[in-house]
Amino acid sequence: MRLSQYFLPTLRDDPKEAEIVSHRFMLRAGMIRQESAGIYSWLPLGLRVLKKIEQIVREEQNRTGAIEVLMPTIQSADLWRKSGRYDDYGKEMLRITDRHDREMLYGPTNEEMITDILRAGTQSYKDLPVNLYHIQWKFRDEVRPRFGIMRGREFLMKDAYSFDLNAEDAVHSYNKMFVAYLRTYARMGLKAIPMRADTGPIGGDNSHEFLILADTGESEVFFDKDLHDMDWSAFEVDYDDRDVVSGVVRDFTSKYAATDEMYVESEFHDKVEEKKRLSGRGIEVGHIFLFGTKYSEPLGAVVQDPDGKPVPVHSGSYGVGVSRLVGAIIESSHDENGIIWPASVAPFDVGLINLRAGDEATDNACQVLYDQMGDAGLDVLYDDKDDRAGGKFSRMDLIGLPWQVIIGPRGVKDGKAEVKNRATGERHDVEMSKVAAFLRDNSPESSA
RNA sequence: CGGGGCGUAGCGCAGCCUGGCAGCGCAUCUGCUUUGGGAGCAGAGGGUCGCAGGUUCGAAUCCUGCCGCCCCGACCA
Numbered sequence: 001m002r003l004s005q006y007f008l009p010t011l012r013d014d015p016k017e018a019e020i021v022s023h024r025f026m027l028r029a030g031m032i033r034q035e036s037a038g039i040y041s042w043l044p045l046g047l048r049v050l051k052k053i054e055q056i057v058r059e060e061q062n063r064t065g066a067i068e069v070l071m072p073t074i075q076s077a078d079l080w081r082k083s084g085r086y087d088d089y090g091k092e093m094l095r096i097t098d099r100h101d102r103e104m105l106y107g108p109t110n111e112e113m114i115t116d117i118l119r120a121g122t123q124s125y126k127d128l129p130v131n132l133y134h135i136q137w138k139f140r141d142e143v144r145p146r147f148g149i150m151r152g153r154e155f156l157m158k159d160a161y162s163f164d165l166n167a168e169d170a171v172h173s174y175n176k177m178f179v180a181y182l183r184t185y186a187r188m189g190l191k192a193i194p195m196r197a198d199t200g201p202i203g204g205d206n207s208h209e210f211l212i213l214a215d216t217g218e219s220e221v222f223f224d225k226d227l228h229d230m231d232w233s234a235f236e237v238d239y240d241d242r243d244v245v246s247g248v249v250r251d252f253t254s255k256y257a258a259t260d261e262m263y264v265e266s267e268f269h270d271k272v273e274e275k276k277r278l279s280g281r282g283i284e285v286g287h288i289f290l291f292g293t294k295y296s297e298p299l300g301a302v303v304q305d306p307d308g309k310p311v312p313v314h315s316g317s318y319g320v321g322v323s324r325l326v327g328a329i330i331e332s333s334h335d336e337n338g339i340i341w342p343a344s345v346a347p348f349d350v351g352l353i354n355l356r357a358g359d360e361a362t363d364n365a366c367q368v369l370y371d372q373m374g375d376a377g378l379d380v381l382y383d384d385k386d387d388r389a390g391g392k393f394s395r396m397d398l399i400g401l402p403w404q405v406i407i408g409p410r411g412v413k414d415g416k417a418e419v420k421n422r423a424t425g426e427r428h429d430v431e432m433s434k435v436a437a438f439l440r441d442n443s444p445e446s447s448a
Numbered sequence: 449c450g451g452g453g454c455g456u457a458g459c460g461c462a463g464c465c466u467g468g469c470a471g472c473g474c475a476u477c478u479g480c481u482u483u484g485g486g487a488g489c490a491g492a493g494g495g496u497c498g499c500a501g502g503u504u505c506g507a508a509u510c511c512u513g514c515c516g517c518c519c520c521g522a523c524c525a
Contacts, residue, residue: 012474012486013460017518028459037517092524109525143449143523157525209525218524287525321525355484390485397485408484418484 001348003383007044010395020216022330023148025339029399031326038145038153045399046326048347050156053188053325054135056344057158060184064176064239066131066160071113073137077103079112083298092140106139111295111317114161118313119301125165128303128313129173133160135322147216149323150283156323163313165305167292170314174206174290175245177318179237181210181286182252184320186234188329189342192285193227195257206290206316209259211282214331219284222268223257225276230255259284283328290316333423339400340423343444348381349373350439351401353393355408357386365412369405369435376436397422403439 009030017034018024026032031046042050058068074096080086094106107113114132122128135158145153162173178194185192192210211221230252238244256271258264259282268277296302296312305311321328333340341347352370356362366382373380381401383392389408396404406418416429419438430438 009458011459015459016454016461019519034517138525140524144519144521146519151524155525159525284525319525324525353484388483388485388487390487393485395486406484410484 001379001381003381004385006381008399009043010398018148020147020150020331021334022150022216022327025330025334025398025400026148026327029339032149034148038142038151040149040152040154045347049326049329049341049345050323052345052347053329054156054158054322056187057184057320057322058135060180060187061133061158061160063183064131064180066133066162066177066180068134069114069117069132070134071107071110071117071136073107073139074104075107075110075113077105079116079299080105083112083295085112092142094139094141107136108138108140109317109319110134110136110159111161111315112299115295115299115301115315118161118163119296119299122163122301122303122313125303125305125311129162129164129169131160131162131173131177133158133318147218148327150327151218152323155321158318158320158322160318162316162318163296163301164315165303165311165313167314170290170292170316171206172242172245174288174316175242175249176239177288177316178208178249178252179239179245181288181318181320182232182248183234183237185210185212185285186232187344188325189344190285190325190329190332191228191232193221193223193257193282194252195221195223195259195282196253196262197259197287197289198261208253208288209284210286210288211259211284212328212332213280214283214328215281216331217281217283219282220260220263220279221257221282222260222263222277222279224255224272225278227255227257283324283331284321285325285328286318286320288316288318290314334400337394338398341400341402343402346402347399348401349378349443350380350403350405351396351399352380352382353396353404353406354382354384355389355392355406357384359409361412362407362409365417365432366407369407369417369432372433373405373436373439376440378436378439402443405435405439 011028014024015027018027029045030043032040032042035041077086093108096104096106098104137154138157139154142151142153145151160177164170164173190212192212194208194210197207197209211219237248256268292314293312296315301313302310303313329345330339333342350373352366354362354366370380370382400422402422404420404422406420411417415432417432417435419428419430
């Protein structure tokens, strides 16, 4: 993509409404534009990141055997009356009336609808287990939206729903999602610590929130220092092996970690020796939850078991805040100059900077490199604009592409390109013809 | 929902107290000189001063009402 033909409205000054780093950089880098409180347009650069994150989430869901569907944003009130949540949900739910005076709502979540979909399509225990998910916009009319897309009213969420014949099978479904979440966040370069979460009236151990440590997080967290030493890479697992999967869950839940709502000081002190007690703040980027037959019973999601008896299915729901992750990644990966994208979610792989646009030799060298990198499968943003060097450097640092390939008359004379790593700041003089190979050899292995 | 604050050009702001030509910086456009970390000079374009009403010869400025947005707290992917 040539920058001269792209739409990238960057800002030099901080917009005054943006208090936290991710919000500031997203606005300045031209990723989003606010349309209303908690509602944003996604501009080209932001949309690219959103799609990358969405795709990683999708791939990791599919890997567990979960199946993608797409449910509408608008739902009928009827289903919510059946589950009893229409009145319970309160003002957070945006209620709409259509032209026939039918009561509709903009979905804040989809337990009712997915349970009804399953009910209609499943009659036998032989049809289970099944895990259906979708990645769809949600609307929750938050009292106070803030921090840009981190707490928007409209947000993109992956929500998965598992259905099993009995409680034991449901735990395996839950565990699979737990492991999938570890892998998902790891692939985005994040360490998201699973923490016991409030299970509300249902009880039990089976609810965890996944939190990214960040000063700007909305939750206060308490955890064992040993968690930092766990293997946070996207390790391989056999999802069909119940023991392996539950073993991973056991490992990652063996160390104390709790958000303020579950935190009990005496328990923390009991389980963690003093020098290993850490506390801080975290951003919730996922929440998984096993709720048994809470929705299947009222909505009649029943299958026949091997004895021919009708039994309500056991379910769980599993959410990932896809749009929130864009902000969370920036919170955990930036410097004073701008964003530092992990390669897996970067909007482009490389920024090619032409320091002397209009100079024939420099233009030609850039064109050759642009084609070369494109042929090598790299996604390149080519800054071919007739701007000054300083502005180009600043803008490229701001938008945070993993690599910058800098071409000026100086290098062109020697046949050399300057390759800069955005994260480390390291610069390498690389022969023009070897730039694509250099980037391939020095990029983090693709974890797909 | 309680408390605080803001609304003037794409972004950041001044002007309002004490009513009298709507300004500054950045950005944008044109020309020249420059050209490896946000250049210089000269010129130019861009505004329903959030909206409505009122007071006044005259309102960005004073008064009333409304709308929008931000921040802090109680709630949440």
